Structure formats: C-alpha cells, structure tokens
Amino acid sequence: MLRRMSSYSGQKLATVVKELENFAPISWAEKWDNVGLLIEPHREKQITKILLTNDLTEPVINEALEKDVQLIISYHPPIFKPLTRITQSHWKERVVAACLANDIALYSPHTAWDKANGGVNDWLSEAVNRIISIRPLEPELGAPPGTGSGRFIETELELSQIVESLQKHIKNSVQIASAVNHQPNTLIKSVGICAGSGGSLLKGIRADLIITGEMSHHELLEFTHNNTTVLLCNHSNSERGFLTQFSPKLAECLKGTCEILVSDKDKDPLVTVAKNLDKEKNIFVDAYIQ
Amino acid sequence: MLRRMSSYSGQKLATVVKELENFAPISWAEKWDNVGLLIEPHREKQITKILLTNDLTEPVINEALEKDVQLIISYHPPIFKPLTRITQSHWKERVVAACLANDIALYSPHTAWDKANGGVNDWLSEAVNRIISIRPLEPELGAPPGTGSGRFIETELELSQIVESLQKHIKNSVQIASAVNHQPNTLIKSVGICAGSGGSLLKGIRADLIITGEMSHHELLEFTHNNTTVLLCNHSNSERGFLTQFSPKLAECLKGTCEILVSDKDKDPLVTVAKNLDKEKNIFVDAYIQ
Amino acid sequence: MLRRMSSYSGQKLATVVKELENFAPISWAEKWDNVGLLIEPHREKQITKILLTNDLTEPVINEALEKDVQLIISYHPPIFKPLTRITQSHWKERVVAACLANDIALYSPHTAWDKANGGVNDWLSEAVNRIISIRPLEPELGAPPGTGSGRFIETELELSQIVESLQKHIKNSVQIASAVNHQPNTLIKSVGICAGSGGSLLKGIRADLIITGEMSHHELLEFTHNNTTVLLCNHSNSERGFLTQFSPKLAECLKGTCEILVSDKDKDPLVTVAKNLDKEKNIFVDAYIQ
Amino acid sequence: MLRRMSSYSGQKLATVVKELENFAPISWAEKWDNVGLLIEPHREKQITKILLTNDLTEPVINEALEKDVQLIISYHPPIFKPLTRITQSHWKERVVAACLANDIALYSPHTAWDKANGGVNDWLSEAVNRIISIRPLEPELGAPPGTGSGRFIETELELSQIVESLQKHIKNSVQIASAVNHQPNTLIKSVGICAGSGGSLLKGIRADLIITGEMSHHELLEFTHNNTTVLLCNHSNSERGFLTQFSPKLAECLKGTCEILVSDKDKDPLVTVAKNLDKEKNIFVDAYIQ
C-alpha cells in the first residue's frame, strides 16, 4: 500500500498516551474495567493520525486501515473478556489481529472518561439546557472537584422541554418511561445522569428524571413506581457525541502534531423504525430524523 | 363499597388453578423462576371475575380493586426477590398487601407460559407471516411436541416485510440492529424468537434474524457481527399481546363461569417519542402510532 | 364481627413504632436478623390494643383475632426465611395472610431486645439472686452502657441455690449439665447468660456457670469438660418472662392510650413429663409444676 | 501399675475390627462422618478387654485406664473436627494422647450403627411397644433389607402410652412438644424415629409422632404446626441403651475370647431437675427417677 505523505510531524506513542492520561488517569477506571493502552505494536511507529470511535467494530477497523491511522482510541475496550487465543474465528480477535498486523496501537479510556470533569457524563448533561447546579453522583476520592461517577443536576424545566432538547443533543430518537404520576408538563427539578447502562449506578437514587443509555424492563418499573421518569438514548447514543467535543481538545494537547479523526462508520447498532424504509437508499430510517 | 351483582356463577380458586396448570404445568417453569399460586387469601372467595395483566403495577392493582376481581393472573411474578417484610414502603409490598387485604388471589405463570405450545413465544412468532417450519429452541423433555424455550422458524421473507408485520403484530414501534451486511431487502430464511429478554437463551444461535423484547448493547454487537439482525419490541410488548389471545381460551376452559378481563392499565413503561407530545391530551405519542 | 367499643384513645402505628425503637433501636439487631415493622396493613388503623407474644404461633394469631388487636409484637420474627409466596399451605404464610386480611400490624424486635439495657438478657439475669456485677458479653459499640449481647455476672452462690431460683424465675423445670467436677454445693462465682440458643455466643467463654435456653449435646460436653456447668431453660422459657415485665413499661411509654395484652396462648412447645399426665384435664404436666 | 492376669485368650486388633465391620461396614457411614479405627497404637497389643461407651469423655477414659482395657468402642467419634496438634490443653486431645500413651486402640461406628439392621435406631424403636410395620426412612442402597437412616413405624397406640413406654425404655425423663391439636389420648398411627439429633433427617416427614434425641425450638414449632408431636429423650439417652444390647452380641462374635464391658461413667450430660437435689448424696436427681 502506498502511504500518503502526512503534513503532521507526529508524536511518539508514549507521548500521546501521557497526554490522554493527563486528561483522565486510568486509575480512575472501575476495578472491573480494562482500560489504558491495550495494544502496543511489535514495530513502534510515529503517531501522525489518530481515529476516535465509540466502539471498535469491524466497519471501524476497516475505516482505520483505509485511512492509515497509527492509533485508535476506542471508548469501549475491544478486549473485555480476556483472550485465550487470537484467531480469525471471532470478530474481536480479528480486530486485535488486524491492529497488530498493521502496527496500530489501541487505547481505551471507558470509565476513566466517564468520571472526568468535562468527560462523557458532562457532555450528556448538556442535554439539560438549564443547569442550576451539577455534581458527580459518586465523587472520585483524591481527584479534582467535578470528577466522579454519574452526575446529579438541579434544574427547573418541564419534562417535555428536556425530552426535546435531549433528542436534539443526541440527534436521535429517545424512549421515555414516565413515572406513574408524571405528565409532559410536570416540572422536573432534579436529574440523574449516567452514560451507558445506568441500572446499577443509579439504583435507589431519588430524582425526578433519569437520563441514561439503556435499562432493563424491571429496573424501569422500579423507577416509574418511585416517581422517577426515565429517558433512554440507546447505549452508545448516550456516549458517542462526546468524541466530537473531545477531538479538537486532543489536537490542542498534542499541539497540532497529529491529525485527529472521528470515525464515520461508528454508530449505535439500534435504529428505531417509524415507517419501513427509505426506498431510494434501501436503509431503515430512525423515527427522529424522519 | 357496593358490590355489583355478577351474572357469573363462579368457580372455586382451586378449580381455576387446576385449569391454568392444565394449560401449562408450573413444573415447566425455569428453576430460578417463582410461579404458580403466589397469593391465596385468608378468606376464601368464589372466583367470578379474573383480571389478566402482563405486569402487576400499581395502576393495575387499582384497576383490580375498582373492578372488584377475585383473581389476578399476572404473567410476570410480582414476588420475585423473596420478601422479608410486607409494608407500605415499597410498591411490590403494597401490591401484595392490597391483594391480601381485599381477598384477591394472585397467579403467575411466567416461564411456564413461555414454553407452552400455543403460549407466549408462539404468539410472538405469528409476527412472521410466512412460517415454513417452527420448533422450540430448547424442547422441554417429557412435554408434548412444540413445548419448550424460544422458537426457531424457517421462512422466506425480506427483512423489511418482517419489520412491517412485527410493528402491526405488537402495535408499537420496533428497534432494529442490522447485521453488518444486511439491507432491508435481504432475504431472511431463519428467525430466532424469545419473548422478554433474549440475551442468554439466544446466545450463540445461528439465525438470519432474531426477534426479542430487549437486549444489551454488547449482546447486539455480538449478533450483528455474526450476520444476525436483531429486532427489539421492548420487553413487555413482546409478551402482552398473548393475553388477548388467551382470554377467550380461559373463558372456555372455565365453561363461562367466570368473567375474564384484560387489563386496560397494563402497558410497557417505554414509549418511543417521535415528536414531542399530543398537546391536547398532554401525553407522549409513540413513533409508530403517529 | 361486632367490634366492642374501646376506652383507649389509641395511637397511630408510626407513633407506637417510634416508642418501640426508642426502647431498642433496630440498628442494634444482628446482621442476619429480620426485625422491626414486618407487616403494615393496606388499610391503616388506629392502634388501641396490642398483643405481646414470644412466638406468633397459630393459637396466638387466633387469640389476636378473637381479642381484636391492631398490633402484634412478636419477639421472634414470624418471617425469617424470606417468603416467595403467601398461601394457605404453610403455617407461617397463613399467619402473615391473617394479619394482612385483618389489618393487623406486626412488629418483631428479637436481637435488638436481647441487647437492650433492661431487655431480655437482663430479665433472665434476675434469676441469679445475688449479682455483684453485671456487664454485656459483647458490648454494643456506640450504645449506652449496659447494652450488648449476652451478660456476664459476678456472684457468690452455691450451684443448687441458682438452680432453685432459676426454676422459680422461669416457672418451669430446668435441665442441668454439671461440669465434670461440680457438685450441688460448688460455689459459683461467674455466670454467662444468653437467652435463646447460647451455643455460638457463649463458645469459649470462661465462667463457672452458663444459663441459656437450648444447647446441643456436643456443645454441652465441651463446656462440662472446661469446668462450666450449663443450665438449660428450653429456648422460649429463657425469653418469655420478659414480656410480663415489658408490658407496663410500654403502656407507660404510650401514656395509657393503648391496652397492652400478654398472650395467654403463647408457651414453650416443650413440657418435661415426669409422670404421665393429669387425667382430669387430659394434659401433660411439667415436672416442675407437679 | 500391676496388671491383673486375664482369663480371656484375646484377639488381634485386626480380628476385632473385622467382626465390627461384619456387623456394620463403615461404608454405610455418612460422608461427613469420621468412623472406623481412629487410633491404632504404636505397640500392638492382644485385645482381651473391650470397653463400650456412647461418648469418650474424660471420666470414661479414666475408667478405661483403671480397668486396663486394650480397645475402646466409642459410638460417637472423639475425633470429629480434625486435629492440628495433640496437647494437654484440650480434653479431646488429652483423650487421644492418653489412648496412644497407653496402647489403647479406639474404634467409632457412629452413623454406620445408626443404619444397621438391629442397630441404634432399631433399639430406640423398641420404645413403641406395638409395631405393626417398621422400615428405614432412607434405605441404604445395596445393603440388606432393614438397613438405612432413621425408622418409620406403623402402630396404633395412644400418645400417653408411648410417652410412658419411652420413659421406661430410656430410663429417663422425656420432653414432649404436642402437636397443636393433640391430646394425651390422641391415637398415634405413625412414628418417625431418629436417634441423636433428628432435625435434618426428619425434616418434612409426615408422621403423627417423632421420637428423637434433640431438636431446636424452631424445628419443634414447624412439626407441632404440621400435626406432629415430638418426643425428646436428650441426645445420648436416645442412643446409649443400645450398648447393653450390643455387648453380649459382640462377645458371641468374638467367641468369648474377650471381656466386653459397658462403661459405668458414660451418661448423658443433662439431668432434668424437678426438686433441687438428693441432700444425702449431694447430687441432682432426674425428674423421672424421683
């Protein structure tokens, strides 16, 4: 493959990793998580092009090969269940093999970014467009103020206003589980936020509203019977938008030495079908975009 | 409260239970499940009115009190985590207390109905409107043919045809996670069915399409990378329609001695918001119905 | 049923519970225990009559219905193994159903009362009628002095004197396991007390004498070989007498607004038969009373 | 110590062990049990004198030393919790050290004898003096008929008749927990038998009456609410009488080569005190003997 000349001077991998951990140290990640530098190539390369993605799916690894990047930052760790082998039989092993064969490094921040001040949960919180106060649900001990798991927001908005602004923020349809006594015009004074799967972190919190990615049926009933309405974005739609916000920040940290791309192919696997399909493009269209 | 005279002669509770177990013996239920007669009142009453519901929420128990029923059949067991006390602090305890205070019996079939021939999974399978063959994913040993967990269907339909007929069957919007290489006109030849949460039963099966109630983000990615498209109905929308089908069947088994009602208040907690709301009724409107 | 007019003004349930927890907070109870308000009726009632019992057996629940009480305080929690259903098949479920059907609340203090200063173990300690000093075996951290599990007593009495006074205190026969070298006239200088089953709390303590409710054969041999004599009262006979002592105390706390009854039907299941029976009454007679 | 000459020719230890295992193979013992030859001396001795005991307490080991026996058969295994050391600090270690220092072998049959046809449970069953039929509660697979755990007896006797005959059979007082609806003249048609601690083996059985050694308060309430009366003998009083019956049987098996003694010092640790004591002998007197 003919490599195009890059106008970026590049950085050593170690330097990029150092900048990433300046933003959110991996020591903030949950104990059960697997974060940080997950793949380091056998042949070290200068990093000139970096691809950001929420999930490192096969369409995304193909995009990375095509765009000739040296580092992928995947919010979700592609290696979660530890590997006993690396073959071509399973898609996660194929992704790992493709990285190592092509000297692509891989870094995953996951729950470290969830906790960071200015991280994923703060991005999701911006959907509430009148924030009186905001704080982590579980502050991270020894970290700067504003760091921690989830967010708790004081506000004063009608439920329907937040639904509308959330749809705009994530640019996708939203599902609502209304509290037993809530109506669209109910006044919301407190909101719990948890990007991704909120069921276990949010369990038992008292808030008028919860915004998260996904939650099970039985967890939903528990909340709606406790006077809490729940808004679901789909798992990765509650996280992905952060990458666009983070991209220029990272470029700046690296002083313009690297090109930072946000994946075109990375998207939530789920689409809510309203009408059947866009006959011309032969694709299913999300209810919201319609 | 003034009790209206009933024109139904009624049955003993034991007789109704016997008929229910004729349809689907509780021995078919999963080991982790809690099924059968869960509440038997201190003061035995003749059963003349029976309420069918998918979930015994507080709106539904209020409907039951208002309609003066003597037996509730709730597909999901309201007692799942065993109770250490029965107070007014938690909605599930309030539901149990309300039943016992008002001499209402409670029966839950759950996974016994999932497995029954002509049960919940067979009802969900009807969404595939061209069935070449159908069989349980895991047949129940010692039970009549057609009994078991999940269903596996052979068919020949385009993906978009099944999406459309599923929307009509459940009367709600549907979410789709397309397999990496699928388009709306992809020909579907095999379908895996699991009402409710399909993640663990369906794990590892080989089918072009899966229809279930809910599934996590990481389970979805696993399927879409293995050439399987997944359709999600929301948990209880994949189950609830069965009640309407079962209601006349039960009336017949009881030879018209009891009135059988299907709950008006029972509905899935989730609504997919398309546009913000129906301003006149002040309610959120599902994308599909729109 | 015609309800007799009560001359007691009554109290709200919450007020009675508050007074009970003033005497012994439920936070004192052991972690494995299930204490506090275990049943709270669907229809709240003013509490005018309270029944105290050691065990909430079926004869006692019948007594409660007959005497038309609104609250039962049962020292032992009738719900210990959590309930997966509430039917008429098992006596503990029948008791729970009877309470809820008749709007009777249920409160159980158990190990919180064991630890209270002036609680069950202090009542049992009064059997030693010369107490030089007394202290809990395991003091409760953060609680007032004299609070904790079990009791340790310094005394100077002959063994036979304590046996005799214990018989009088519990008004029942007593079983004795003499230490290998003890005689009736052995001087007892230290006594370990544990109402109920003393085996695990008392394990390894050094005392001339132990008074408890029940203990296994192999535990007894361990003590008698370590120079400790053991007196067994039968489990509930080591606890029940406290109720008579507590009854006026509770009446006073509630300022006479409620009538406090001690159950007539509550008794230890065991009777020691010496001679066969009282032919006239056709009952077995305890060896002590004879 | 001057050893008296014995008129018994004696046997090798291995021969005696073989005869014992002919009566009840140790393979019949429960998995959790520790049975068979537990101590085999460093210096092998001819066995001329054997001491039978229910519990190998310190008074009994002293009796053994005084009577100069070469083998002790202790129904209960003196080593149950495995030993990490053998010192003079704990009575069970002292017993083991005394055996080994004096070349005394030790054999324990325990649950193997419980199951044997003609063993401990059959001896206890003789207290029911009208046996219509008798069978093990849990037959031992592959063993001769009549072998197994516990016994189930069909009879027709009044409750008070069995109480009286049990007192005579064990020569001690008895405790009775009457079923909620039983009187002394209730007709007993079925009896469950379990020597020792019957709680776990007897759990859930259906019988009018249970005879066992000891049982906890909460187990007793469970039985009395299920129409079963329970008679307690105290643990070892439900077992000990078998030794007197077994002694001549063993003598015969060994063809008179060994002298067989039943311990004088072995007795249940518990005595039920009715009146205080026998002033002359300065001992507590059991309620029954009085």
Next chain:
Amino acid sequence: MLRRMSSYSGQKLATVVKELENFAPISWAEKWDNVGLLIEPHREKQITKILLTNDLTEPVINEALEKDVQLIISYHPPIFKPLTRITQSHWKERVVAACLANDIALYSPHTAWDKANGGVNDWLSEAVNRIISIRPLEPELGAPPGTGSGRFIETELELSQIVESLQKHIKNSVQIASAVNHQPNTLIKSVGICAGSGGSLLKGIRADLIITGEMSHHELLEFTHNNTTVLLCNHSNSERGFLTQFSPKLAECLKGTCEILVSDKDKDPLVTVAKNLDKEKNIFVDAYIQ
C-alpha cells in the same frame, strides 16, 4: 527483510492444523488447558517452514524471525493466563505481538500430546530400556488403545540401570529421591511415568519407581515413605526430546511440502552446576556432561 526462496511447496495453515489434530485431537487435552491454534495471522500465508519448540521463549521467537518460519508449534501454550492486553511490557505479550506482526501462526498441543499413543509420555518411557508391558495411567475414554494420561510400565531392572539409561535418554543430569529402603541395586518391577509436573497425576499410585520432570519437597517425602523412588529430569527435559522424534513424522504427514525445524535455542532453564564453569566459553556446565 529479503526473503530467501524456499524449495518447499508449502501447505495452507488449515491443512497443517488438520494433520496435527489427526495425530492428537485437541479434544484429548485437559479441561484447564489452552490448546490448538492459538494465533492465526491477519494475513494468511502459505506454510513452508515450521519451527518446533518446547517453550516459546524470547530467544526462540527471535530464532523464528531469523529463520523466517510461518508456523511455530510450541508444546507449552504461550497463552495460558488469558490476556487482557498485548503490549511490549511483558515477555508473553511481546511474543504474541511478534507473531501477529510477522504473520506467524502458533499451535500448542500440550496435554493432547501427553496422552497420544507415540506422544510425549511414550517418548519418556523409552528411558526404561526393558519394557515388559506399558499402559496409560488414566486411559482416555473413546480414544484408541494406548492413549491417556501418564504411563505405567512393568519391567525388571536394577535401579542404577534405569538411572543411567535415563541420563542418556534425556542427555542431562538427573536427581534421585530414593525410597527409604531402596539401594542402587534394588530390583525395580514397576515404573510410573509423567512428563512435566507429575505431582497431581501420580498422587497415590503404587510403583517402585517414578520418572517425572519436577515434584515438590513434600510430595517427594510422601513417595519415599511409600517405598517409591522418584527420578526428576527437570520439567522440560522430561518433554523436549520428543520433538526430535516427532519432526520427521510430521514431515512425512505433510508429504515433504514443509521444512520442519527443531529449535536450537529452546532448552531447560535449569543447569546443575558441578564445578563452577567452563572458563573458556564462560558458561556453566551441567554435571552430567562434565
């Protein structure tokens, strides 16, 4: 790197794997083991050169790169503890990364080869140069005769004869733990064989002699007190010699299409130092070779 032309026509990886599993199916491996094709490159290559090694150490991976092989067969699996990342920090991750970066496949047979008829244990058994009979210690169910774990040999040789022939067979020094009563001229009639760590497989077997790779001090004392002498070869010296025997066999299976090399760099980490060192070569010299 300039690749030398190979005169071997080569094979597809799948074909080589098939031949390897013809010799010893991976289904024979122990449950805890991790065997078979562990690394399959992202870019498939024709296999013309194969390197056999006992352990895939860093000297061996360097040899593989230098010799430009496409497949390594490493008896011990280099991935045993599953990997959560693949970086340059740990030697096992470096080995995996080097394989994937250079399109080298990796296959590990381990316990499948131990069990194979004509496998590792049979090779080790050849050290006993008079075999009257030989059979697996634990035959593999459903496999051809002679397949299974360990070997049991009947022979008639003096102990010193076997020691000498074992030294020659493994070409290394040997350690001996003599049974309490054995001398060099003791006649050995039975031998237990277990390549690698024999402690758990050989536990409790009855043999005059055991030959294995390594065993702990406390395991050795157990055997020497049970009349069993143990010969230790060091772990990999009890396995490595098989590779030389297997190499031509594999060449033949592949019909000469691939070149088969046995690693030069693979050796046991341990050397027994006799005198200090070979001053000229500046290396430690094994006691045997001296």
Next chain:
Amino acid sequence: MLRRMSSYSGQKLATVVKELENFAPISWAEKWDNVGLLIEPHREKQITKILLTNDLTEPVINEALEKDVQLIISYHPPIFKPLTRITQSHWKERVVAACLANDIALYSPHTAWDKANGGVNDWLSEAVNRIISIRPLEPELGAPPGTGSGRFIETELELSQIVESLQKHIKNSVQIASAVNHQPNTLIKSVGICAGSGGSLLKGIRADLIITGEMSHHELLEFTHNNTTVLLCNHSNSERGFLTQFSPKLAECLKGTCEILVSDKDKDPLVTVAKNLDKEKNIFVDAYIQ
C-alpha cells in the same frame, strides 16, 4: 530398653518452649501454618535431650527413639493437613503415634524461624559472602528490626562467585536458571532470598539474582525473562544448615541443662546423580561431592 544416665539436669517442657518462643514467637508464623508445640505427652517428662531436624521422617523418628530424646524440634511441622485418625497406615500418623507412645514432645517453628532475625533466611543469606546491606522482603509489623519474610541483599559480586560460595555454604550441588542475558561473570548487585519454596513470596520482585530451595518451571521462565537469575538449592538444603548454627545457641539459652543433638538421618530427599554410583558403598553420589 536400658536408659543411660544423663549428666544433664534437664528442664521442664514448658521452660524449653518458653525459650524457643523467646527466639521466635509463634505469632510471627503465617496464618496458613501450623506451628508451636504440636505434641505434648500424656506423661510429662523432664527434658534432658533434644533432637533438631529439618523434616521428621521415619529414619529420624527411629534415630530419636534410639537416642532416647524427650523433645524433637522439627523445622517443618509433621502435622500439616489436620488428622482425622492416628493409625499405622500412613507414615505421618506413625510418627505421631511413636512420639505419644514414647512420651516425646514435638515442637515445630517453621515460618516463625523463617522470619526471625538470625533465623533461617539470615543463615541462607550468608552464602552471599559480600553483603553491603540486608533487609526483610516483607518486614513483620511490630517485631524487632530485621524480622520478616525473605531477605533482600545489596552486594557486588560476579554471578560465578556466588554460585561457588553457595555450593560451599549448603555443601551440595546447585541448579542455575540464568537470566536471558546473564553470563557467569555478570555483576550481581541485588539478591532476593527465600528459604524453601520461593515462588509465591518472590513473585514480581526485582533483583539480579534469587536464591531459594525450589521453584516451578513456569515460575523460572518468568524470572529469567525479567533479567533475574535463579539459584535452586533443593528445598531443605536451603534450610537445614541453620540447625547446626542454632544448636549451640539453644544450648546456651537453656544454660547447659539439656543436650542438643542435630539429626544424622535428616537429609534432603534429592541427590543429583553425576556418575552412576559409588560401587563400594552402593550409594548414589551427589554431583557436588564427586
């Protein structure tokens, strides 16, 4: 047996034990260990002769009986797995029975001696004949300085110098696993020491060299790939030499009242065979001695 008159005045067992615990309190031992006075005879004897041994094997217990000692101090506890019986079937039970039958006490210090300042690890450290600094790897909290598990030494010696001095110190052959980049003349600056089995204590430490008794193949590879050479002595050869050093120390503590012997029969079970055997004596000869 005719007992020779002893010129030693002797001590009470309790006094000797007290002196031993002055040297190294048993509270220092690891939690999983079984140390202190393990056997205390039924008949107390004055201690005039004490035998020190590393392992209490059957040859050593026979030596003890022959030499008529009253106390054995065995570094390794002969009772490790707790005993359920003490018969003549297993060598460890035979050893215990022999002690108790002959009134021999037994004391085991094990890991308490490993940690002691001046204990087993300090003795092994003396093999490094130029110690710049020395400290425990894991200091014992609350104990005097220099107490703790393992040792860490700073030195400056060539590898071959340490190998030679270790051979002399333990008077046996040594095995060496050279770090991937080490040669005999590599300069060693840091040494980790752990008598016995060093695998778990030494895991992950950073040192140029490790000296221990035994270590598994896979542990060795881990060290040699992390630039650490390992020297193995065989388990008990890394411990035994301490006894000779401790013997006069103990004599002094006991003020000459007891004779202290070091066992003649105690030796490591393993011998490294160099040439076949010493034909005259008919024994295998260690490579080192040759």
